[in-house]
Structures are given as structure tokens and as C-alpha cells.
Amino acid sequence: MDKKNKKQDIYIFNTLSLSKERFKPINEDKVLMYVCGITAYDLSHIGHARAYITFDIIYRFLKNVGYNVIYVRNFTDIDDKIIKKANEEKKTTEAVSSKYIDEYHKDMDALSVLSPSYEPKATETIPEMIEVASKLIDKGNAYEINGDVFFRVNSFKDYGKLSHKNIDELIAGSRIPINEEKENFLDFALWKKSKEGEPSWDSPWGKGRPGWHIECSAMSMKFLGESIDIHGGGSDLIFPHHENEIAQSESYTGKNFVNYWIHNGFVNINSEKMSKSLKNFITVRDVLEKFHPESLRLFFMFTHYRSFIDFSYEGIESARQSLLRLYQSANLYNEFKKLTDEKRIVIKDAKEKYTALKTANSALTSVGNNGTGVKGKNPENIESYSAQFYDSMSDDFNTAKALSVIFDLVRKTNKIIKDAMAQNFIERQDLKFLDLAMIFMKRSLSDIFGILNEDPKLFIESNSAPINYEDGKTKISPAIAISGEEIEKLIERRNELRNNKEYASADKIRKSLLEKGVALEDTNFGTTYKITGVN
């Protein structure tokens, strides 16, 4: 079960080769990972959420499996869109970008997206960018025209290796007018001469600002070195952004820039790409107004990161129900532990009959003798669940498959607990299984998937109420018209009535409490209540 000291083979789909490759980092225990961050000029949408949750899970998984991951995720804080926004709002670009960086952090925190090791800003890396551009000019890979510096695409023979395009076809298929100044329309700006009133920095070519692509190269090299293991981002960045990064970086260093390129699929709305022009944009906030952040995370995890996801509130609602199932299971375990602690459920050592049954069972399902890595419909040991989970995650981070292992386990533990509650005892062996199962769930769900971070009981209480996602109004955190103390009193009175079989009066109390937003639930071990709220 302990995977921490035993790294397993991880396979990653590499955009470069369009196939799964065995992951072998440059350094034995260290992983160098860079993910393109946002351009800070507006609120984050759920497409951003998917990208950063995807890489958050990859980051968490690699760490969990024992790697020391150095993770860099940048901010583009100078760019045309930011300048435009700053002009519109009569603010500085710095004011605009820092505002949206703050908002972004709020969203990521809400989504339990872990902070990367470094979050550099483009404007903090200007000298490094100038250095790269200068050297590229020296080497003949770039040229200056009137204060603009362009990268000479023809000077890099591997251009197109990531996006699997060839230069001739790109030229033939061009839809953009050729800029007279550039030698080749594919050439891209490393440095842009600044216009009047725009923020600018001094450079060997006069006042200007960096082009977009160069910032990632410069920041990646600054924090991680000239060659790194993983570089990620949305699949729209493959061309031209990542293609250009490769061209300039490899021309600059003469070394391989990135070993594994990972790209996540898009979030669609009604099967179409989400975009501002189509006005089908949904921000992270829109969703979090109605749904718990963990519901969104789960929603994404049900689909492989490379597939596109069609976003819908029905889909998130479905994920929400699934999340609830996970919490219910954790809660059931907690309640059950209380019962065993209070000795209301007896722990028994295995009887012969039971042992015989187990043996028969394991003969059916296990092949090995210690159970590790055993595959079967009804695995005996927690190790086999764990192995299947880690195997799934190691196969190009297949969260959907890993999740199915979790749900199988949930069914199994629920059954053990319910059976035990029905017969008022549990076998010691089964109790141990339950305890180990919970440790495994904590590691897989909380540490790696970043969900199940809340107290199960509280979560269920506040998230069980149905969500009206159609009109955007949530019924979460409903008000009740009665105090907790009064509720307890009424429950007591009702149970007295029930003991005397005065059901009509007992039902009256149930009904009146329901009207005040409190639903009673009778269990074997007493009456509990749930807040449903009054509308």
C-alpha cells in the first residue's frame, strides 16, 4: 500500500509524439514542471478551472508518488488585452493585472488548487527576455526591424514538430494578411516597440515590451533550467504558443527544451468551444455560486483530461450527487466508529465459519499470496484497491478509471458497515479493513484529488438540499425557524410518544418541525435531524 518509497512506472501522453511514453525525469527524484498561466485581464472561467485542476492533480499525484516537484505557473501581466482594459478603465496595466491576479488566486484557493512552487510575472522577467532575444539576434535566429524583434522561423528546422504541421502548409493555409515588415508571416515578435502611452521597458532596440511567447521560455529557464520534464497548458496553446516556445528556446540553448508536453482538452458549452464571441462564457464564480467547489473538481475528474468536456449544470448536479455519496460513506464510517468505541457494536475475532467463508472468497479472487496487485471483482485486501488506483493514475492520469476503483471500495465498506450494524457485531478483520480503507480514501481523495476536505457530517447537512440550477438560485444554507435546543426537546418528547405508540401525536411533531425547516430521521441508534430550510 505504501507507494511513497516505491515509484511505479508512469505513462504520459506526449503531444510531441502523440503517444503514451514512459515517464523518466531528468533528475531521479525531481520533476521540473511548467504550466502556462493566465493573462490577467478578466475573471477566470471554467476552462481555466479545468486546466489548473488538471495540472493540480498531476502535481499532487507526482508528489504523492514520491517526487520532489518544482512547479512553475506564470502570470502574463503585460499584453494587448491588458493594455486595452487599462485604457477602458483609465487605470494602469499594473492595476488591472494585479486585480485579476488577486481574483484568480481567490478562485484557485476556493477550488483547492495548490500553489505552485513559483508564480513569476512576465514583467519581473524582462532582463532575461531581453537576454534571450539579443542572443537570438546574434545567432541569426532573430532580426530587428524598427524597434521590433522577430524570430526567424525558417532558421529553426524543427518548426512544427509539436503541432505536427509543416511550414509550407501553414503558408498555403494562411488566413491572415502578411505583415510587410516581416520576412515571413510565420515569424513572431520577441519584442514589440511600444506605442505612445503604453508601458515600456528600455532595451537595445529602444523602448518596448516583450512579445507573448518569449516570456514562458525566459521564466521556464530562469526557474527550472534550460531543459525541463513537463510543460503543460490548454490544447489551444499547442500552436502557435508552444511551438514558438520550442523554436526560440532550442535555438537559444541548443538543447532540448521540454521532454513531455501535456495538453488538456477544452470545456465546451453545448458541444461548442466556450468563447467570449459566442457569449457562452461561464466563470468559476458563476458555478461556485451554486455548487460546492469539490463538485466542480469531481465533475472534471469524471472525464479524462485530454477529452473535451461538455459543461452543463445537469453534469455538475450529477457530480454533486456522487460527491454526496462519497461523503455519506465517510460519515457512515465515522458514525460506525462511534458505535464500536462505545461498545454498542461488539468486535469479534473471526469464527471458524467466517474464516471458511473468507478463504473460499479469496480463493476466487486472489492469485498471489500476499494479495498485492491482485485484480478481481471483489478484492480482498485494501492493497489491491490501492494498486488499481495507482495503476489507473499512472496510465496517463486516468482519473475516471481511478474513481471507479474508489466507488467500488465505497460500496464494499458501506456493505460491511451496514451488515455489522444489522447484526450488532463486526469481525476484527473487517474493522481493520475499514480502517485501512479510510486511510486509503484520505490519501487518494483528499491528497491527490483534492476533494473530501470537509467534515462529512457538516458537508452532508449543508449540501443535501436540492440546488435549483436553472434559475441560478441556490437553496443552500437555508434558514430555520427554531433553535437547536428546542429541536432536541421536541425530539425527546416525540420519542416518548413513540415509545407509548402514540404515533398520531408523534407525527404531528415531525410535521411541525418540517414546516420549520427541520427533517427528522429515525435510526436504530436514535433520532437525528437534518436542516432542509424554509423557503
Added chain:
RNA sequence: GGCGGCAUAGCCAAGCGGUAAGGCAGAGGUCUGCAAAACCUUUAUACCUCGGUUCAAUUCCGAGUGCCGCCUCCA
């Protein structure tokens, strides 16, 4: 026009040579005085169509149909 991806039950979604994981919804059941919640059980005989390869294809190859993406800023 060039390049690429996808098509699996009511919905979502894994699998990708040996007749189908999981979730949601649905249906049965357990529990309960009733109820609710929870839990358990259950839900695809051709995995878009037509050919081909193979002892065997949802899984490989070819053609077709449909949807989508990239080639322009974009997660």
C-alpha cells in the same frame, strides 16, 4: 483548403483484440409504526454505418456519415 480529435445504455463516462468499469437518473428490495435518508441489488446479446484483417473486433485497417477543434488572441 491543410492538419487533428471524437462517435459506447435515458444522461455522463472508462475500456481499446477474447462478447462491456464507474457515476447520475430509473426499477426492485432492506431498514422503519409510518416516513425520509441511507444502504444493497439491478439496468448495453451486434459499443455510428458499410467493408477488410483475425480463430476472435467496440477495440486494428479502409471507406462513409455526423459532431468538434487547430491553422488568428485564447486554458
